[in-house]
Amino acid sequence: MEATHEVICGLDAPCHAFSAKQSSAAPTWTPKNGRQKKKTSGASLSGVDVAKEVDFPSWYQQVLLKGEMIDYYDISGCYILRPGSWEIWEILHEWFNREIRKMGVRNCSFPLFVTEDMLNKEQNHIDGFSAEVAWVTQSGSSKLDKKIAIRPTSETIIYPYLASWIKSWRELPLRLNQWNSVVRWEFKNPQPFLRSREFYWQEGHTSHLSCQGADQEVLQILDLYSCLYHDFLAIPVVPGRKTEKEKFAGADYTTTVEAYIPATGRAIQGATSHGLGQNFSKMFNITVEAPCEGQSEERTKKTFLWQNSWAYSTRVLGVMVMVHGDDKGLVIPPRVAPAQVILVPVGITASTTEDVKQSLVEAMADTRETLQDADIRVESDLREEYSPGWKFNHWELKGVPLRLEIGPKELQTGCASYARRDNGDKGSISFASLAAQVAEQLASIQSDMYTRALEKFRDNLKIITNWADFTPAINCKHLCLVPFCLKEDCEDKIKKMSEGTLDPGSEHDARAPSMGAKSLCIPFQQPSDLKGTNTACLREGCERMAEKWCMFGRSY
């Protein structure tokens, strides 16, 4: 098995929309064994009581519930997004909205409902969704004349109207976006954020005069999605193109950013940006009279528009939790944390004088104000019925990036004590330069979280050139870059052949799922150019030449 650390497939490529300063400091990473021991004592009853590495599904459930991100709901596959998760969503929303506005995207809102006729208009498209559509058939106690679908996505809701709105090629590109929820009534095992019957997203729908204009935007948006993961969620992603088999139903092509969950060794599709070509514009007759290329503006011809659609969903929150969370609970990257700093008063004993208590109250208030003035999101926990230790656990469970402790000792020394959530580092910060030093700590936490996630992804991304090495690598929780013919039947066979294959001699992990490996994407940044190299497709039995390096792995 061949592996290299140089293969990064755009993993740590800089984003264009936002330039984050990456710290070069070496990350401190608790060794795996140290993290596996179960919580034994001293912790609150409400803490996470299962290790991430031991029982990942239960761990995920517990951190979400006990960390107060979600609650389960009366209807299977639907979840309550509590403020702890929704406010992260809002921070991302605000940034993304600002970025797309700069591109000329305008927000709007189309109805939740769609008629059966409209939904069925694009056949490939509806084939991808029909089994999951929820239907309204009744209002009050009356049966509706015609059943009405709840949108699984909005292409067929929006596009009929574009035909009447777009009157001239000069109004192009027309870029619309909406923030909403969509419903896909899946019966597979539901999971909060990753697979839910109702989920939240933004869906962008744009129309262009030229194929080039549309193609350019597909990548511009994908770059924003990379930034969202990279700069906000501190998660590396591999940008690439989906194979024909995995592309969006009705699209010409789909681009994606793929993330990696180290604990399960599975990849996850992070967000997608689709080039729809003229498929929908031909179906819905979305045309303009456009000037013929290279001719004077007087000579025009009817042109079907080139369309894109693109979306990221609340799934991003699930990826964030899975990548960063640890045995103490959530670990939220500072840039998206609703509370970046938690202030906890400490060191108060029976012998603490009223004067000192009063100074402490004032110091807490001053600190809070100083940080707020510096646009740092800060909370203080002044509850008297809980001990400092209880509070430490509580806020660690909720993933607050930085804890500041202030007590009589801190008042004397003029320095607050701090503890970092991500690596447990402790130290002190002078009250005199509080805001600047806290901001520095937060930046360092953000950057270290990214660096650690990047190392884990890089260590588990393997170049595989012999079929014999493929399934063992997949079973070792790796993602594999392989030379691939790109054909759908070959992809099906690879999936089949890598299913539940327990190689006795391998480092196979009994907890790994036994599903087959899927193609994740054809990374834009290829390890090498396979054209003309006469490299065979990886799969045993495939007699075709490889077209591209393709990333395969078990996947959510």
Next chain:
Amino acid sequence: MEATHEVICGLDAPCHAFSAKQSSAAPTWTPKNGRQKKKTSGASLSGVDVAKEVDFPSWYQQVLLKGEMIDYYDISGCYILRPGSWEIWEILHEWFNREIRKMGVRNCSFPLFVTEDMLNKEQNHIDGFSAEVAWVTQSGSSKLDKKIAIRPTSETIIYPYLASWIKSWRELPLRLNQWNSVVRWEFKNPQPFLRSREFYWQEGHTSHLSCQGADQEVLQILDLYSCLYHDFLAIPVVPGRKTEKEKFAGADYTTTVEAYIPATGRAIQGATSHGLGQNFSKMFNITVEAPCEGQSEERTKKTFLWQNSWAYSTRVLGVMVMVHGDDKGLVIPPRVAPAQVILVPVGITASTTEDVKQSLVEAMADTRETLQDADIRVESDLREEYSPGWKFNHWELKGVPLRLEIGPKELQTGCASYARRDNGDKGSISFASLAAQVAEQLASIQSDMYTRALEKFRDNLKIITNWADFTPAINCKHLCLVPFCLKEDCEDKIKKMSEGTLDPGSEHDARAPSMGAKSLCIPFQQPSDLKGTNTACLREGCERMAEKWCMFGRSY
């Protein structure tokens, strides 16, 4: 019939959340006759071709469609909110979010769906909605075991979870809010923004330890709603309490801000803030162990929480259009206008030199930048295929508050020409002090729009103390303040007795609807205290004493 201009019922009461400087300049108001003439010539084909005063329903439809606020949708009662309206909604959203965050409200998101059992839990509540509930009974091609409702509102979705979340009285008040859409499958005549089967709103749901705490918040939120109308939409409202008959299903009491549509003489409920009392907390067992009043903290008792819910919806956009729009189209108040200023190049003729054209292009770009730097939302219309006159009509139709024209003459004089959308005033603004003067114009437009709307409301709010004057006043498009016994049966009779009564001698307007008058609210600011004055209830035949002045009128 007695009428007074002093009766304002809190109409122009200052808001606490935002202090707007009101201009004292006398507004210029085109006389009614001048506005009635139909557009005859010179206008684009896409202009509004019916006068507001002549055929209000058609006018409303046209300004919304041609002003590109909405489009009609394939499903009756559902509308597309195009960027022209959605971006106004977003501006309000952003402000309101900021204000409630200051109060400690946190945003979250509960599911769209609710089971039949949950929905039916509070009987009075569900009785108010059951006829309008949309039911999902099918997914893909399979029938669901149990039908599932789409939320008409979220009390019974949210409250079962509060019981498990609220662990201590120290965590109170718990204030949650969500931005979503709800569905009420009404069969009455649908109208964009005012009555639609799906509509957008925010719904706040809060839980308090004490009745006083809850009551205080009800009014604090109502004050925000007043500000939203007053400061943003330039619309006066009367704040008050709903009668028992008109309160929210399941609430102890409902407070409201009521607006007035001069063109139809009808009132409209602007937004409501409900005190739910302990009705839902008893139903869903939402309790804490709270310290007994006046006792040490050790003695506690089980206390049912006091709850509120409050909401404003996209209806606010409809009210804005109806109040301010004119025969040329929409008139958007500057504070909520997605584009506050439109730049139009003018005066280019066949003899204009290339040099001048080039200077013009630069001046347009400079002007745009100057305004953007001053946080003024500005668009420029550089399309060459349309004449300046066509553009003037186009942007007037869309309601942009201020138009700036720049041409060769303006370059020479160093002053841009301007035209105000609200009153047609024209003048010039020096390029040297552009941003400051434009900001001043926008503030003046905002304030003048409010003042005009206030005068119209004030002129049509009448004190009525004789039953004989009531229906004629209603028929004259007035709202009436009447001494009222507050009893439901009396309210029913007033409605019945004022239905379609065409008093031959009155100034009755044949276009006014013939529905009966409803109670709108009991204004907080009463014209006088009726207690102990032995004033009879207004209605002929009612033998009870009046309890309060109550505002009646035809209503949306």
